[in-house]
Amino acid sequence: MSETHPTGPASDSAPRSLAADSLVVSLGRPPHETDAPVNPSITLSSTFVGTGGPGAGEKGYARFTNPTWDPLEEALGTLEQAELPALVFSSGMAAIAAALSLLPRDATLVMPQHSYSGSLSIVQDLHTRAGLITRHVDVADTDATAEALQGADMLWIESPTNPMLEVADVPALIEAAHAAGALVVVDNTFATPLLANPLVDGADVVVHSATKYLGGHSDVLMGAVVVSDAGLRKRLLGYRTLHGAIPGPFETWLTLRGLRTLAVRLERSQATALRLAEALEDHPAIERVRYPGLPADPGHARAAAQMRGFGSIVSVEVDPAWVGAVGDDDGAAADVVVSHLSLVTPATSVGGVESLAERRRRHAAEAATVPANLIRFSLGIENADDVVADVLAALAAARAPERAVKA
Ligand SMILES: Cc1ncc(COP(=O)(O)O)c(C=O)c1O
The missing domain is CATH 3.90.1150.10 (Aspartate Aminotransferase, domain 1)
Structure with missing residues (x-):
């Protein structure tokens, strides 16, 4: 937990290494200016002024963006050591659905047999509706998982798994998945960004149920997806904008408050x-x-x-x-x-x-x-x-x- 991350707080003009336990407190705050609030504000607006003409405003509508999301997205991106801000969603399941939207039609997915039950149910639903084939594996068995990856489009990792707490060899599986041409998604909910950063090991996508440790007070549902690749982020943002599983401003603010501790x-x-x-x-x-x-x-x-x-x-x-x-x-x-x-x-x-x-x-x-x-x-x-x-x-x-x- 004393791990240092290369990027300083978003509000800090001089990047420096801060320990993760400093980052959770300091990221996503307004700049240190006289009379500035210590915490970011909540924007309660479903639409933004703009005419659509040149220089007429880019925000548009609150399903596309909300300034309340920015501090939390920057904080989660930095904590996961991503190149880009996270994308927040209305729940962990909404984040998982977004990650699974990266799959092509008739895709093959490799997934731990003991994944979170909601994740198991959503891939079953995608099987029924969209022909997704899922190969369930013992994710602690690296050889068996690597074998199952042949011809697969995506590897889904939970580590430790929910609720069996099996531990995957995350770096080895990422390497095996990439060698097989599969995208790697890690549900990092149980580890949190303080205990593991799968993007650093080469994972393509990290998802979180921020409902759990990030919010930390059992009073809010929230999800997040974190990537370092701009093309992937654009696709995920497009999915969120179109499908509409956006978090409310109050929930977003509460999650950032929970993250502090x-x-x-x-x-x-x-x-x-x-x-x-x-x-x-x-x-x-x-x-x-x-x-x-x-x-x-x-x-x-x-x-x-x-x-x-x-x-x-x-x-x-x-x-x-x-x-x-x-x-x-x-x-x-x-x-x-x-x-x-x-x-x-x-x-x-x-x-x-x-x-x-x-x-x-x-x-x-x-x-x-x-x-x-x-x-x-x-x-x-x-x-x-x-x-x-x-x-x-x-x-x-x-x-x-x-x-x-x-x-
Ligand atoms: C590991 C894991 N991922 C995802 C989820 C789903 O998150 P949410 O309940 O916020 O939709 C859960 C919920 O229990 C979970 O345990």
């Missing part, structure tokens, strides 16, 4: 994630902990080599016997544990200041290979002792009476 939120939530993972690693109620920060995790060495931290999401598989689950209903056992949480909120989503927990297979769209007893924890910024105690108390409360006697 990204570094401190992440530092704290990652520390809590490691604490929770360690507390559950040898717990008798837990069959498996998935967290790349644990040395025993299969993705640990790779994540340590290519990320600047391990993230704030921990997935665990509950032993159904601990809860006294009857038959094969592993999901019910995890549901019992979630129902006993008190400080940690049972809710979908990740990346907010409040810790959340969710059994992912409660969603029909989740990949069937995600274990039914998997609970995904998104750690927030509460006191770590309180969070760990809450989870341990929920496990104790969920314990079946006969197990309690034996234990």
